[in-house]
Amino acid sequence: MAQSRPYTPSMSCGAVAALVRARGAVLLSTSPTTFDRYVSAANYCSVGEVLKNQWVPTRDNPQCFIGYTCFVPSRDNWVP
Template sequence: MRISVLSLGLVAALVATAVHAQSRPYAPRMSCRAVAGLVAARGAVVISTGPTTYDRYVRDRRFCEITEVTQPAWVPTADSPQCFIGYTCKEAETEDFFPRWR
């Protein structure tokens, strides 16, 4: 009895994980406008950019951690090989705050 309850719990966790993994928007099957609109509407969203690749895209810096800055992000979509959809967050470097004057 105890083994079957444990097995049932494990199966439920695996199914939940598989369903969650499939729920990410898949940019290569969407239009550029649709993907950019999704980021703009939600503010931050994890989007798949290929069969095994994904990232978190944001509308603006408010959706990043305090130590992060934004970096422009382009992804492949159904109608564009490079669609600007918003930004990704990256750890800030000293030069992001204090640029070198040359």
């Protein structure tokens, strides 16, 4: 049976950040139609990927820093 992804707007900022830290890598829904994979450290990324800071909406903070996504930099789209 499929598990639903944690929905960040219904959780506190601290709970979402703790979830990412505890699991290391997790799929989170940030709206009814949007989700992504968030990580706590670079070792959860593939070779050639770098970390990109990520903020998500939570119940108590519209821009809660929860960790990172893995990002493939290129000459044209590098954003630290």
